[in-house]
Amino acid sequence: MKEKSFIDKLTLQRQLVFMSVPLVLYVVLFAYVPLWGWSMAFQNFRPAKSFFEQEWVGLKWFMFLFQDDNFLKVLRNTIAMSLINLGFGYISAITLALLLNEVKERFFKRAIQTISYLPHFLSWVIVSGLVASMVSVEDGALNQVLLALRIIKEPIMWLGEGKYFWWLTGITYVWKEVGWNSIIYLAAISGIDPTLYEVAEIDGCNRLKKMWYITLPGIKSTIIVLLIMSIGHILDAGFELQFLLRNGLIQDYSDTIEIYVLNFGLNSGNYSLATAAGMFKNVINVSLIFLANFLAKRMGEERLI
Numbered sequence: 041m042k043e044k045s046f047i048d049k050l051t052l053q054r055q056l057v058f059m060s061v062p063l064v065l066y067v068v069l070f071a072y073v074p075l076w077g078w079s080m081a082f083q084n085f086r087p088a089k090s091f092f093e094q095e096w097v098g099l100k101w102f103m104f105l106f107q108d109d110n111f112l113k114v115l116r117n118t119i120a121m122s123l124i125n126l127g128f129g130y131i132s133a134i135t136l137a138l139l140l141n142e143v144k145e146r147f148f149k150r151a152i153q154t155i156s157y158l159p160h161f162l163s164w165v166i167v168s169g170l171v172a173s174m175v176s177v178e179d180g181a182l183n184q185v186l187l188a189l190r191i192i193k194e195p196i197m198w199l200g201e202g203k204y205f206w207w208l209t210g211i212t213y214v215w216k217e218v219g220w221n222s223i224i225y226l227a228a229i230s231g232i233d234p235t236l237y238e239v240a241e242i243d244g245c246n247r248l249k250k251m252w253y254i255t256l257p258g259i260k261s262t263i264i265v266l267l268i269m270s271i272g273h274i275l276d277a278g279f280e281l282q283f284l285l286r287n288g289l290i291q292d293y294s295d296t297i298e299i300y301v302l303n304f305g306l307n308s309g310n311y312s313l314a315t316a317a318g319m320f321k322n323v324i325n326v327s328l329i330f331l332a333n334f335l336a337k338r339m340g341e342e343r344l345i
Contacts, residue, residue, distance in 0.1 A: 133222045
């Protein structure tokens with residue numbers, strides 16, 4: 041049979057095309073049209089002047105970024121916190137999904153799922169307030185527990201020393217998002233053929249072996265795809281939690297690229313430098329997605345594109 045042309049396929053699927061128009065318009069208006077603002081990164085942007093009156097300076101602000109010690113510290117903080125969040129978040133979400141899959145009591149399983157999901161719906165403002173109260177030097181629960189267990193001899197200023205801040209944000213991220221992140225893994229596990237578990241049980245496999253040889257290989261493609269997507273956010277360490285918990289004592293460890301953009305864009309009025317920093321972050325993130333996808337393809341794994 042003669043293959044249908046693109047126009048014929050478009051005509052046959054016109055209902056789907058009409059349904060997709062609002063989504064396409066949304067993406068174009070809010071994802072692509074704003075890219076016009078990236079031109080500020082190549083200008084000495086002045087709000088009072090029109091586009092044609094702006095002074096073009098080429099790569100001046102990008103060169104300034106890599107010569108600015110503050111930006112290099114911010115870049116270090118962003119990468120460190122992103123890697124901690126990525127590592128802790130991935131391991132904890134997969135582990136929780138595997139453990140929940142082994143729970144046979146339906147009521148108990150649903151109760152655990154509900155409890156683990158709830159923190160996701162709390163705003164970062166509330167979460168930061170809870171964290172600040174928990175790690176308070178005077179009456180914080182964390183110090184009280186550690187003192188009671190004789191792990192420490194005197195209270196620790198968790199928000200007064202930078203060496204604790206990265207790990208504190210990583211643990212907070214896991215607590216808030218582990219339940220929500222495990223949903224997609226549970227959905228992938230539910231798609232595994234149950235007869236594989238029955239055969240494994242007949243062969244004498246215990247629960248750990250069934251997890252290792254059946255469940256994990258069964259969700260391997262999901263893990264790879266989500267890992268590729270997460271790598272594309274390696275420079276998105278967060279903003280709200282770091283901004284709300286930061287103070288002068290730990291500023292060198294708490295500031296991220298988003299906070300750097302806020303300081304120069306709104307506080308200092310240097311919109312060109314702020315745009316250059318944001319543009320750098322987005323270009324690197326997109327490049328990392330393509331790199332991770334290419335490596336996954338070369339290794340014969342599931343890929344995103």
